[in-house]
Amino acid sequence: MMQTDVVEEKISQTVPLNEWTSRMERHEQVLSDILDPYLEKRSKQEKDPVLDFLFQYYKFRPSHLRRWSPGVDVVLEHNGKTNRLPEVSELTVEPETAFLDPALFPEKRLRATRWIHELLVKTNASKPFFGCFGMHEWAMVYRAEGVRHNQVPLRFSDDRIAEIVESRPVLCTHFDAYRFFTDAARPLNKHDLTRDIFQDMEQPGCIHSNMDIYKWAYKLYPWISSDLIREAFLLAVDARTFDMKASPYDLRDRGLEPIKIETEEGRKVYLKHQTEIWERGLPVRKKLIEAYHKLISLVG
Structure with missing residues (x-):
């Protein structure tokens, strides 16, 4: 049995290529509308009482927030062009699918x-x-x-x-x-x-x-x-x-x-x-x- 088969026994959701790429693009666009002006201000050392707090107190970088992940309960279908897959190091990539393997979650x-x-x-x-x-x-x-x-x-x-x-x-x-x-x-x-x-x-x-x-x-x-x-x-x-x-x-x-x-x-x-x-x-x-x-x- 392939690893994908084992994972799909536990994971209920399989997402076609066009759907998850659309979700990933929307994620980037929505956040860019907020983050691009903020990062421009930050490059000029201008303070922002709202976003400075969210990125300094909460310690999650804008670059990490931009990076899209499907979450652990999803199998992504793809056409073999892995350069289009999410930039997530924990992603397990197989010939036609990619997923976050629950077995790799740190105990x-x-x-x-x-x-x-x-x-x-x-x-x-x-x-x-x-x-x-x-x-x-x-x-x-x-x-x-x-x-x-x-x-x-x-x-x-x-x-x-x-x-x-x-x-x-x-x-x-x-x-x-x-x-x-x-x-x-x-x-x-x-x-x-x-x-x-x-x-x-x-x-x-x-x-x-x-x-x-x-x-x-x-x-x-x-x-x-x-x-x-x-x-x-x-x-x-x-x-x-x-x-x-x-x-x-x-x-x-x-x-x-x-x-x-x-x-x-x-x-x-x-x-x-x-x-x-x-x-x-x-x-x-x-x-x-x-x-x-x-x-x-x-x-x-």
Whole structure:
């Protein structure tokens, strides 16, 4: 029995050449519309508060994001011209097919894969919470000795920022945002967050949890479909844009008009956008849960 036959016993989806090449071309085009202008700006050392974060904090290079992978549960048909195949080193290439062989998935990564799958399932099952109004970004500069993004001006004085933070409840549930709070801000948060309770505190209404769908997707590149990684990335772009608009930074010269969460009207706008991000994130997270489940069932 050929290796392809063995793989096809486990893999349910075979994709014709014209279909997967079309998907690969669309992937490149959609991302080029975002990445080309960004890389041009970066070559001139111009800052981008949205995409800089997504490529520096999340550590997945634009070149990797561009590179299309079918994911582990797909067999690609081809005509022998292997130069047209995806540039994925893990791809097993045979005379008429190419695929990611589940047997080659690194066993040492299986434990972390199961942990992430469990996190995604728990988050998806949790009740969304919408009452934070983006105060996490304000808590990161509250009574700070130095501001992390010191190249970007703030909309208010330090005293006014402190007044705004102290006038609102701080209700962050996301540890990876909380850990950047200033020392003075942490005691103001309702929750004493730690890495140990990360899974228990994640909830799907959180802006950062929705951005993190992208992180959990690319963590398993190329075993997760790049179509899904791209969908998670586009969600993260919009979530980060919204996050920065609601922050205390003045980014109007970058095209980001502030959402004034210090006002009642601004909080209504915030709630509307946060709900929209949550609604968009639900199907993306569910697809990722299914992709993780599929991978674990194939390799575990």
